[in-house]
Amino acid sequence: MVEGEANRTRASRVDEITVVMGELSTFVADSIEFYFSELARGTIAEGAVFRFQKLEARAVCSNCGFQFRPQNAIFTCPDCSSPFFELKQGRELFIESIDVSGAQFPRSEGVELQ
Ligand SMILES: [Zn+2]
Numbered sequence: 001m002v003e004g005e006a007n008r009t010r011a012s013r014v015d016e017i018t019v020v021m022g023e024l025s026t027f028v029a030d031s032i033e034f035y036f037s038e039l040a041r042g043t044i045a046e047g048a049v050f051r052f053q054k055l056e057a058r059a060v061c062s063n064c065g066f067q068f069r070p071q072n073a074i075f076t077c078p079d080c081s082s083p084f085f086e087l088k089q090g091r092e093l094f095i096e097s098i099d100v101s102g103a104q105f106p107r108s109e110g111v112e113l114q
Pocket of ligand 1: 061062063064065066077078079080081082
């Protein structure tokens, strides 16, 4: 996947990969980095540096509409204590950008890993 992106642009080397993680994502940065470096071995992405960006969690209460930032696995609305809510953001895991020999690509297809 990372390699495909680089091939498409005829780059010779992947320098840096930026990964965005929701703060409630169950993934661990270290294991993602390990997983990718295993995949990248022998490809132009070998030795690429990983950068991780945390994305704040956001939820909306289904009862009163209050917006809040859930910070652990079990939470209730801080306004009305309802346990029903919709998680709007926080479980994401995607590649934000891939730096290929100085050229930067904005998030395009939004590669979903989860
Ligand atoms: Zn509420």
